[in-house]
Amino acid sequence: MGIAISVEHLAYSYPGVDDTPGVAVFKDLNLQIEEGTFVAILGSNGCGKSTLAKHFNSILLPCGGQVTVFGMDTLDEDSLIAIRRTTGMVFQNPDNQIVANVVEEDVAFGPENLGIASPMIRQRVDNALKQVGMYEFREHAPHLLSGGQKQRVAIAGIIAMEPKCIVLDEPTAMLDPRGRREVMQTITKLNRDKNITVVLITHHMDEAAMAERVVVLHKGTVAIDGTPEEVFSQVEKLHSIGLAAPETVELCWELNKLGFQLPLNKLNAETCAQTLLEEWKV
Numbered sequence: 405m406g407i408a409i410s411v412e413h414l415a416y417s418y419p420g421v422d423d424t425p426g427v428a429v430f431k432d433l434n435l436q437i438e439e440g441t442f443v444a445i446l447g448s449n450g451c452g453k454s455t456l457a458k459h460f461n462s463i464l465l466p467c468g469g470q471v472t473v474f475g476m477d478t479l480d481e482d483s484l485i486a487i488r489r490t491t492g493m494v495f496q497n498p499d500n501q502i503v504a505n506v507v508e509e510d511v512a513f514g515p516e517n518l519g520i521a522s523p524m525i526r527q528r529v530d531n532a533l534k535q536v537g538m539y540e541f542r543e544h545a546p547h548l549l550s551g552g553q554k555q556r557v558a559i560a561g562i563i564a565m566e567p568k569c570i571v572l573d574e575p576t577a578m579l580d581p582r583g584r585r586e587v588m589q590t591i592t593k594l595n596r597d598k599n600i601t602v603v604l605i606t607h608h609m610d611e612a613a614m615a616e617r618v619v620v621l622h623k624g625t626v627a628i629d630g631t632p633e634e635v636f637s638q639v640e641k642l643h644s645i646g647l648a649a650p651e652t653v654e655l656c657w658e659l660n661k662l663g664f665q666l667p668l669n670k671l672n673a674e675t676c677a678q679t680l681l682e683e684w685k686v
Contacts, residue, residue, distance in 0.1 A: 408474060408601040409460055409491075411435040416455060416469030416567050425544075429455045430624045432469070438473075439568070442595040442602045444612035444632075447621035448646035448660035453605045455506065456621070457573045474568060489518060492562030494572040498554035507549075507557055508533065508542040515566040532563040535598070536590050552583025553557040556590055563594070570594065576608065579653040588614060609636070610648040620647065637668040652676035 428453045437443050447453050454538040458464040459471045462478045474490050476483040478671040495501060501657040504510035508529050517526045533539040536556040546554060555575055562570055571590060574582040588611055595602045604615060612618050618635040620628040628635050634650040636642070639657045648654060652673060656666040666683060670676040 405441075406439045406474075407436055407472075408439045408441075409435075409437040409603070410472045411456070411459070411469070412471075413472060414456075414459065414466050416452075416459070416464065417467055419677065420457075428624070433624060433626070435619065435626060437601065437603060439601055440595075440599045441617060442592070442604070442615045443608055443617045443619060444604045445613035445619045445621065446606065446609075446612055446647060447627075447683065451621040452624055453621060454573050457493070457571050458606050460569070460571050461488050461493055463493070463565060464595065479599055487586050489565055490567055491569045491571060492565060492567040494555070494562055494575050496577045497579075498558040499550065499559065500565060501558040502546045505545055506542075507538065507544050507546055510546055510557060511542075511560045511564050518565060519658045523596060528564040528566070529560075532560040533557075535563055535594065537586075538561045550583060551579045551641035552586040555579065555583065555587050559587070559590055559594075567600070571603045571605070575603045575604075576606070576611065584608070584611070610672075613650050620645070634673055635671040636671060639668060 410508050411433055416430045416431045417428040422425040443581050444571055445453050452478055455464060459466065459478065460473060465479055471478045476487050478487060495594060503513055511529045511532055512525050515528050531538065533542050536559050538553065538556050541549065541553065546557060546594060576587050579587065590615060591602050594600045604611065606612055613632045618630065618632050619626055620635060627645055628638060628641065636653050638654060639649050650671050652670050653668050654672060655676065656668055660666055664683065666679060670679050
């Protein structure tokens, strides 16, 4: 398995204004993300999650160190278009990414700007909309769709450019529970069925638990890195950096303080309930 994104000794500071000093976000951040994996990145507000995500397709450029995307250096201007073809970005508010008055025209926008031939664009648009379950809405006006549907259209627009990697920066932050569920099902399916590398920036622990790897940022460094079970079992460490584990893990942790000896790797309600049932049977 190859490396999709490599971050080596990354340093980045937001510039100051009116002769004020800049704000340092990263001084020496190191991280590698393998091809075809689903990685969730967590952290409290201001830890640098979104800043890091924007380095993955050259929206932001390193002040020091190096970020490479499928072997391409983000500081290499000649690689800029190739990097953005390879790594698509989906942001919090889908309204900020929708540019056309018809769904299929919006999804076609990216491929058109890449210079793809019209017959191929038609095929890509149809395939992308089918992959996110929005093909039947192809002739609808985007502004009439729900939040979850809009976000799926935004994801389809990225898929139509056929990226190897999709970076989603808190894509469900503005959605209701149903919309969140739709988006998470979509990106999980893309990773599983299409082998697209997925990097999910989120503050929802239940979403992070769906990934195969969780990276926790704190004060510009990687504080915890591992499988969801490995990361979320470190409840006290998560608390110390201002985060919580999924509710099921928090429940078991609180019960353990009362004398129980429950495992802290039950990340969903079903497995947690089964564990509690077995404990009470004893």
